[in-house]
Amino acid sequence: MSGSLGRAAAALLCWGHSAGGGLWGPGVRAASSGGSGSSEHLDMLVKKDRVVVFLKGPPEQPQCGFSNTVVQILRLHSIRDYAVYNVLDDPQLQQGIKAYSNWPTIPQVYLNSEFVGGCDILLQMHQNGDLVEELKKLGIRSTLLDEKKDQDSK
């Protein structure tokens, strides 16, 4: 089972304070009010950016171990330019995205407007090299691809 990263991440939920002011990378888009859970709105959100994630909590302080795992995986690949939506800020968004994706849980990851899955799937894709490949197809070069070639550079 690939639960160990999740368990370590869950332990990090004891953070008392946020890791620092401001955003460190991904642009947190504020979900607009009114119809934020509608399929038209969500359609627009998942198409607007190549990498879109829906999390519980902001990326600098996820409120859930699984959401944190997604954030850490993206950070490992040095993906900085991605859209992130905090469902805890907006109950309509939280319900809406579950219906839209037909997926019962958060976090949710979209690549190139397509639903990829939740934390489990992203983790498996990360571990088996599929994530690096999918990102490459989107024109995003994961730093893990470079590290594989450059193992002595540290």
Added chain:
Amino acid sequence: MELSAEYLREKLQRDLEAEHMEVEDTTPNRCASSFRVLVVSAKFEGKPLLQRHRLVNSCLAEELLHIHAFEQKTLTPEQWTREQQK
């Protein structure tokens, strides 16, 4: 509805004709009802990861409404054999 690991195990076993199944109640580690499952089934053959997970999700559609956190690992019998050999 009594949401126990045993209940989930039986339901998944039945619906997915699972060859091997592990259900762990991870509720103590989280704030509310949570489970981790490993399902080994020939029904996963030829299906990409997302489709496999959706199969499990639809089997437990009603239960998932009451489950807070859910982790799953889905393997074909062949993948399971390979994994056990590692």
